[in-house]
Amino acid sequence: MALWGGRFTQLPNQHFKRFNDSLYVDYRLVKEDILGSIAWSKSLMMVNVITLKEQKILENALMTLLTEIKDNPKKMLSSDAEDIHSWVESELVRKIGLLGKKLHTGRSRNDQISTDLKLWCKSQVSLLLKNFHRLKIELLLLAESTQNVIMPGYTHLQRAQPITFAYWCLAYIEMFERDVGRLKDAFKRIDISPLGSGALSGTSWNIDREKLAHNLGFSSATNNSLDSVSDRDYVIELLSVASISMLHLSRFSEDLIFFNTEEVNFISLSDDVTSGSSLMPQKKNPDSLELIRGKSGRVFGALIGILVLLKGLPLAYNKDMQEDKEGLFNGLDTLNNCLYMAFLVLKNIKINHVVCQEAAEKGYSNATELADYLVKKGMPFRDAHHIVGKIVLEAIEKKISLSQINILTFKKYSSIISSDVYDVLDLKSTINKKKSKGGVSKEQVFNTISELKKINNLN
Numbered sequence: 001m002a003l004w005g006g007r008f009t010q011l012p013n014q015h016f017k018r019f020n021d022s023l024y025v026d027y028r029l030v031k032e033d034i035l036g037s038i039a040w041s042k043s044l045m046m047v048n049v050i051t052l053k054e055q056k057i058l059e060n061a062l063m064t065l066l067t068e069i070k071d072n073p074k075k076m077l078s079s080d081a082e083d084i085h086s087w088v089e090s091e092l093v094r095k096i097g098l099l100g101k102k103l104h105t106g107r108s109r110n111d112q113i114s115t116d117l118k119l120w121c122k123s124q125v126s127l128l129l130k131n132f133h134r135l136k137i138e139l140l141l142l143a144e145s146t147q148n149v150i151m152p153g154y155t156h157l158q159r160a161q162p163i164t165f166a167y168w169c170l171a172y173i174e175m176f177e178r179d180v181g182r183l184k185d186a187f188k189r190i191d192i193s194p195l196g197s198g199a200l201s202g203t204s205w206n207i208d209r210e211k212l213a214h215n216l217g218f219s220s221a222t223n224n225s226l227d228s229v230s231d232r233d234y235v236i237e238l239l240s241v242a243s244i245s246m247l248h249l250s251r252f253s254e255d256l257i258f259f260n261t262e263e264v265n266f267i268s269l270s271d272d273v274t275s276g277s278s279l280m281p282q283k284k285n286p287d288s289l290e291l292i293r294g295k296s297g298r299v300f301g302a303l304i305g306i307l308v309l310l311k312g313l314p315l316a317y318n319k320d321m322q323e324d325k326e327g328l329f330n331g332l333d334t335l336n337n338c339l340y341m342a343f344l345v346l347k348n349i350k351i352n353h354v355v356c357q358e359a360a361e362k363g364y365s366n367a368t369e370l371a372d373y374l375v376k377k378g379m380p381f382r383d384a385h386h387i388v389g390k391i392v393l394e395a396i397e398k399k400i401s402l403s404q405i406n407i408l409t410f411k412k413y414s415s416i417i418s419s420d421v422y423d424v425l426d427l428k429s430t431i432n433k434k435k436s437k438g439g440v441s442k443e444q445v446f447n448t449i450s451e452l453k454k455i456n457n458l459n
């Protein structure tokens with residue numbers, strides 16, 4: 001029988017029962033539900049609802065259930081319990097009889113589900129942080145080994161200015177670092193316990209909710225029960241952090257897919273993260289990266305889903321809120337999965353140094369330097385920009401790079417150009433001039449890498 005069967009004279013319609021049940025989704029919260037129940041039993045003992053002896057029996061039975069679950073985490077899926085809370089209670093009654101029925105005193109599934117979900121979110125944040133860390137370290141190692149690999153940096157997918165492969169890696173480390181910051185910030189708000197809020201207005205048992213929160217590893221207890229059982233901001237926040245992270249991962253993927261094309265060929269992806277075509281024997285497709293790029297869609301979808309779900313929902317708990325979990329579970333699983341996949345892609349990536357350098361040379365990516373050279377010799381930037389444009393045009397026609405233009409040709413455009421121009425056009429010197437904070441110079445990149453290595457104990 002359902003937990004709430006007393007008031008009903010008719011059994012639920014079978015379709016309604018399947019429609020209403022959430023065990024097939026919330027079974028994943030079993031560990032959290034059990035831990036929450038153990039902490040609750042201690043609070044009940046402190047307000048004399050149960051004796052110390054009864055509390056110990058309850059706790060032992062719940063611990064036994066926890067070990068059974070470790071061996072078989074999907075054990076409950078064969079049951080027809082409505083949700084994970086009902087399942088844990090029924091198992092408890094099966095194990096210890098009537099005492100199991102005392103556990104729900106003063107508690108509602110409304111505060112229980114939010115407590116379970118927050119506990120689950122806290123452990124997910126730790127997992128995500130681990131996965132971010134692993135990916136960032138791999139990027140850092142790649143940056144360290146590619147400090148001398150010059151390649152074109154792009155705007156509008158047109159070669160713009162020379163950078164190094166290391167600098168590209170560091171750009172993504174920045175993005176992932178911001179994601180980590182957002183996760184840690186969201187964590188502070190997840191870390192507040194709703195348990196003891198009851199159905200919506202608190203519990204009439206004089207429970208020390210702060211103590212209860214600490215017993216469960218939360219930093220404190222929530223302030224207002226009406227809000228506590230209605231709040232799903234933490235679901236929104238995590239899905240929003242996850243969406244931004246997936247957006248970063250999809251740009252990372254797209255860059256690498258582009259670098260990996262036969263036309264560009266800056267990198268070669270390893271066989272172990274690519275797949276073939278059933279028809280075209282020559283193909284080696286970057287499926288791992290395309291899937292990361294594609295999977296970002298479902299995470300954005302989950303974020304929109306929870307926003308729409310909660311919009312205009314009256315206080316306090318409404319059953320709509322049961323729909324919060326599938327998207328959250330799927331969204332965070334997807335992010336964890338993609339972070340690991342991205343790490344694997346980087347692990348065996350090959351950087352084609354020579355091709356990168358040739359592309360940077362061919363791309364007139366040092367044209368800005370030539371304009372700056374003219375500026376240093378006294379020409380206004382706008383005029384310099386125009387003249388360099390003309391010089392580039394001639395170089396394109398002749399199919400040569402700027403450094404291959406002879407001095408007489410340069411002089412045709414401006415008499416202030418002299419043979420010292422060739423030092424300026426050298427890609428390395430172009431790069432190394434960008435010495436101020438955030439610039440691409442070897443010195444800046446080296447310092448950033450050293451700093452990151454220090455922070456991550458990699459020295």
Ligand code: ARG
Pocket residue numbers: 022026083109110113317319321322323
């Ligand atoms: N299965 C429910 C959920 O996930 C648990 C809370 C049920 N509360 C209620 N009043 N029916 O939201």
